[in-house]
Amino acid sequence: MALTIERLETHVVRVNRRGDWVFCLIHTNEGITGLGEASHSLNDPLVVAALEQYGQRLVGKDPLRIEAIWASLSNRNGGRVEHTALSAIEQALWDIMGQRLGVPLRTLLGGAVHDRVRLYANINRHVEDRSPAGFAAAARQAVAEGFTAVKLAPFDEVRGPAHVRTGPRAAWLPGVERVRAVREAIGDAVELAVDCHGRFDVPEALAVARALEDCNLFWFEEPLPHTRTDDLARITSLVPMATASAESVYAVEGFAPFLTRRVVDVIMPDVKHDGGLLETKRIAGAARIGGVLVAPHNPAGPVSTAATAQVVSTLTNFLILEYAWGEVDWRASLLEPAERIEDGYLILPEGPGLGHRLNQDVLAAHRR
Numbered sequence: 001m002a003l004t005i006e007r008l009e010t011h012v013v014r015v016n017r018r019g020d021w022v023f024c025l026i027h028t029n030e031g032i033t034g035l036g037e038a039s040h041s042l043n044d045p046l047v048v049a050a051l052e053q054y055g056q057r058l059v060g061k062d063p064l065r066i067e068a069i070w071a072s073l074s075n076r077n078g079g080r081v082e083h084t085a086l087s088a089i090e091q092a093l094w095d096i097m098g099q100r101l102g103v104p105l106r107t108l109l110g111g112a113v114h115d116r117v118r119l120y121a122n123i124n125r126h127v128e129d130r131s132p133a134g135f136a137a138a139a140r141q142a143v144a145e146g147f148t149a150v151k152l153a154p155f156d157e158v159r160g161p162a163h164v165r166t167g168p169r170a171a172w173l174p175g176v177e178r179v180r181a182v183r184e185a186i187g188d189a190v191e192l193a194v195d196c197h198g199r200f201d202v203p204e205a206l207a208v209a210r211a212l213e214d215c216n217l218f219w220f221e222e223p224l225p226h227t228r229t230d231d232l233a234r235i236t237s238l239v240p241m242a243t244a245s246a247e248s249v250y251a252v253e254g255f256a257p258f259l260t261r262r263v264v265d266v267i268m269p270d271v272k273h274d275g276g277l278l279e280t281k282r283i284a285g286a287a288r289i290g291g292v293l294v295a296p297h298n299p300a301g302p303v304s305t306a307a308t309a310q311v312v313s314t315l316t317n318f319l320i321l322e323y324a325w326g327e328v329d330w331r332a333s334l335l336e337p338a339e340r341i342e343d344g345y346l347i348l349p350e351g352p353g354l355g356h357r358l359n360q361d362v363l364a365a366h367r368r
Contacts, residue, residue: 003100004029005063008055008089010038010048011358012368013301013334015327018125020044020368021301023358024051024088028063032099035354036091037272037303041084050085058089063096070276076253083250083273090276091307091354098353105310105353109281112313116345119323120149120193120218122299126326130156132181139182142325147344149191149218149320154178158199165204172204176211183215191218193244198225202235209239217241219266219295229257236264244268247297251275252282259286266319270297271308280308284315291317298322302331302339306356309346321346334362 009025022044026034041047054073061069073086098105106112121142127134139150154175157163163171183192194217200208205223212220219242224231226245236243244266246258250273258267269283284294294317296308305323312318323346332339335356340347349355 001029003032003062003064005058005061008051008058010051011363012044012048013363013366014368015301016125018327021303022047022088023301023303024085024092025358026055026058026063026089026092026096028096030100032096033357034063034092034094034096034099035303035356035358036088036095036276037301037307038084038088039272039300039304041081041273043081046081047084050081051088054085054089063093064100066090066093066097066278069093070278074251074275076251078250080248080250080273083275087272087274087276087279090278091271091303094277095307095353102352104348104350104355105277105307106313106348109277109311109314112348113316114313114318116342116347117309117313117318118149118320118345119147119341120151120191120320121145121147121325121344122151122322123325124151124153124195125299125324127152130178132178135178136181136185138326140185143186143190146342147190147323147325149193149344150182150186151193151195151221151322152178152182153195153197155196155199158196165201166207170207172200172208172211176208179212179215188216192216193218193221195221196223198222200224202231205235206238209235209241213240219244221245221268222247229263233261233263236262242266244295249274251279252286255283255286258292259283259290262290262292264292266293266295268295268297271311272298272300272304277307277311280311281314284311284317288317293317293319295319296321299324302335303354303356303358305339305346306335306349306354309348310354313348328366330362330366334359334366
């Protein structure tokens with residue numbers, strides 16, 4: 001009897017004030033279940049509804065025909081919800097294929113270049129005390145746990161077009177103080193990235209970059225919205241640190257403006273939104289043409305992290321992977337085997353497919 005899809009199942013897991021995790025499971029008639037993550041679509045009920053609608057269309061399909069299924073569901077004009085649902089399904093299908101063939105996903109994607117995956121601790125989703133001291137304390141703890149790179153998004157006061165851009169009351173000045181406090185807390189040997197969440201215009205971004213020049217940043221992330229590629233390219237040519245962007249871009253076609261010229265130094269495809277594992281691999285491959293590095297966006301759950309790690313372990317232009325540090329203390333145990341991090345590196349599992357299953361007891365304890 002041929003392998004076919006029987007049903008799709010979704011679970012929403014409570015995390016914290018910043019959002020939940022959404023997981024997708026695709027069950028087959030052979031008892032193989034594929035796992036994917038669809039978190040942070042910006043609307044969990046809509047993404048769950050999209051997954052369920054797609055799931056009805058998948059019943060009876062051959063899960064190994066991943067490209068055919070992807071093409072049948074893909075809508076280049078779709079929004080974040082549709083792309084997130086599609087990406088989760090694609091992850092789960094690759095997980096099924098790896099389990100069916102008895103090999104890790106990285107083997108199917110060409111084999112590992114990296115035996116372990118370097119992480120940076122994004123402390124932003126953890127920090128509730130948004131003072132410089134609060135950020136510094138979190139960064140210090142992450143470094144004590146072995147992380148050798150840290151990121152924060154410090155510009156809370158920069159909201160909307162009416163904020164003050166210059167002078168002693170400039171809205172970005174408190175953010176600079178937070179960055180300085182973190183740099184002092186972690187020392188000069190730990191790499192420090194700053195995420196601006198696209199909140200500046202060009203003159204303001206340049207002023208902030210000058211103010212942060214002595215902080216020796218790892219990168220200056222999304223000073224402008226990713227749609228403003230001409231202005232991003234200008235900033236990249238003028239600031240003294242590396243730039244990063246493109247966390248909310250869909251499919252390889254969407255990344256074209258970042259691949260045909262140097263818009264930023266580092267692109268940040270997200271396996272949960274860009275179309276999935278193979279699309280992330282294609283985007284990274286195209287980025288090699290211009291010598292652009294890849295540091296996937298991944299402020300999400302352990303399934304997304306595991307899936308992204310399988311892909312980036314096969315990339316020659318991989319830089320570092322985002323890790324949502326300090327959100328919940330049960331995160332690692334949500335997976336079987338548990339998520340394993342040593343000295344700031346994610347250790348790749350040896351099992352087939354994704355290499356992990358959901359721990360049903362932990363899932364039940366935190367399911368929404």
